Amino acid sequence: MNKEVSNKSVNSVLLPTLLVVGVAFLVTAVVFGADSVIPGVHDAFHDFRHSVGITCH
Amino acid sequence: MHFMISGTQLVLPVINIMAGTIELQRGIITGVIAGAIWGIFTLCISSITQLLEFDFSFFNGIVTFSVAGMGLGLVAGALYSVIRNYLPFQNEILKGGFLSTAIWLIFFVCSLILSGTSPERYHFHNEQSLQGLILSVFLGVFIGLLWKSDKIRQLINTINL
Ligand SMILES: [Zn+2]
Numbered sequence: 001m002n003k004e005v006s007n008k009s010v011n012s013v014l015l016p017t018l019l020v021v022g023v024a025f026l027v028t029a030v031v032f033g034a035d036s037v038i039p040g041v042h043d044a045f046h047d048f049r050h051s052v053g054i055t056c057h
Numbered sequence: 058m059h060f061m062i063s064g065t066q067l068v069l070p071v072i073n074i075m076a077g078t079i080e081l082q083r084g085i086i087t088g089v090i091a092g093a094i095w096g097i098f099t100l101c102i103s104s105i106t107q108l109l110e111f112d113f114s115f116f117n118g119i120v121t122f123s124v125a126g127m128g129l130g131l132v133a134g135a136l137y138s139v140i141r142n143y144l145p146f147q148n149e150i151l152k153g154g155f156l157s158t159a160i161w162l163i164f165f166v167c168s169l170i171l172s173g174t175s176p177e178r179y180h181f182h183n184e185q186s187l188q189g190l191i192l193s194v195f196l197g198v199f200i201g202l203l204w205k206s207d208k209i210r211q212l213i214n215t216i217n218l
Contacts, residue, residue, distance in 0.1 A: 031164050050103075
């Protein structure tokens with residue numbers, strides 16, 4: 001019972017948390033146009049960045 | 058009696074974590090859907106206001122704006138599900154709007170710092186930033202609206218994580 005609960009907790013706490021942290025990292029790269037993190041992200045999301053008012057060119 | 062209390066104290070954190078994760082998963086799914094809608098909404102508003110010269114067509118924008126919106130929505134929705142009970146509002150829409158505006162402000166302040174450190178790369182446009190501030194409220198409004206939606210709750214029960 002205890003083991004089952006802890007396995008379930010790992011799957012249902014750890015995995016979503018890792019997902020959120022990973023996506024937060026990617027979103028930060030998109031928002032600031034960090035090509036060093038994701039190549040091409042600056043140009044691909046350029047319209048979006050200006051639309052939401054983050055400093056850019 | 059003493060044994061009962063310590064037993065409850067032992068089990069309670071586990072129950073809390075389980076309940077909390079159901080909320081977290083609901084927050085993630087709600088945030089992704091709200092974020093996609095908000096991305097398209099942002100594209101539409103920005104296309105109307107024309108505060109920038111678009112590099113891409115509206116139809117290309119549908120992809121990039123909804124992807125960026127889903128990412129931001131996922132993070133905002135997850136945070137929302139975790140801290141909504143600690144926010145000083147009763148209304149879910151107010152809670153959401155407060156949170157998404159706060160997230161935007163963090164990004165914006167960081168971008169201001171970047172424009173201070175490398176001014177040749179990061180330029181400030183005041184109308185665009187005002188538009189961004191106003192639009193950021195709507196991301197949380199959409200999350201708050203969808204959080205209460207029965208359809209989203211049914212969807213989450215159907216995929217049952
Ligand atoms: Zn730019």
